[in-house]
Amino acid sequence: MEVVEVSDIVAVVHDRLQSQAADKGITMQVQVADGLPPVYADKSRIAQVVANLAGNSIKFTEQGMLQIRAGFMPRDEGRVIVSVEDTGIGVPKEDLGKIFDLFYRVEKDKVYVEEGAGLGLAISREIIRAHGGTLWAESMEGMGSAFHFSIPSYQGQAAVR
Numbered sequence: 615m616e617v618v619e620v621s622d623i624v625a626v627v628h629d630r631l632q633s634q635a636a637d638k639g640i641t642m643q644v645q646v647a648d649g650l651p652p653v654y655a656d657k658s659r660i661a662q663v664v665a666n667l668a669g670n671s672i673k674f675t676e677q678g679m680l681q682i683r684a685g686f687m688p689r690d691e692g693r694v695i696v697s698v699e700d701t702g703i704g705v706p707k708e709d710l711g712k713i714f715d716l717f718y719r720v721e722k723d724k725v726y727v728e729e730g731a732g733l734g735l736a737i738s739r740e741i742i743r744a745h746g747g748t749l750w751a752e753s754m755e756g757m758g759s760a761f762h763f764s765i766p767s768y769q770g771q772a773a774v775r
């Protein structure tokens with residue numbers, strides 16, 4: 615665990631996935647709020663979560679864009695929120711509660727043609743929980759998806775256990 619800037623984590627993931635997104639014609643955008651406080655986190659694990667989410671967006675989007683945003687929780691500067699949003703195939707309403715389960719994948723051809731074991735979201739949720747945060751999803755089938763996680767920001771030495 616270390617004090618780390620979220621912008622650094624997001625930049626690493628952007629650099630790593632940029633060509634993959636470009637190959638599919640997906641525009642990738644990164645936006646980090648001014649004055650965003652750092653977080654106290656395992657940098658590589660949070661990068662793994664962002665890469666999982668952005669990787670899913672690239673897999674499950676045929677055209678359009680992928681946006682990674684980092685900012686504050688509304689009315690709560692003690693938490694940083696990171697959002698990964700896409701214009702992809704979306705998640706059917708009845709599956710939205712299950713996609714964080716181990717091995718769960720939506721039963722659609724558009725999902726099965728893509729590689730995956732259905733583990734990324736389950737692992738990501740555990741990593742975020744271990745940081746004292748939460749990970750959740752919003753989506754409409756055919757319209758796109760938004761995955762968000764919030765983790766506590768670094769408030770100085772007193773907040774560190």
Ligand SMILES: Nc1ncnc2c1ncn2[C@@H]1O[C@H](COP(=O)(O)OP(=O)(O)O)[C@@H](O)[C@H]1O
Binds near residue numbers: 671703705719735759
């Ligand atoms: N951005 C997304 N757009 C549409 N469906 C998604 C997205 N992210 C996740 N899903 C759905 O949730 C399932 C579980 O995701 P994940 O655990 O990362 O597994 P995997 O990537 O191995 O399929 C996926 O198989 C897919 O059905």
Ligand SMILES: [Mg+2]
Binds near residue numbers: 670735
């Ligand atoms: Mg995945």
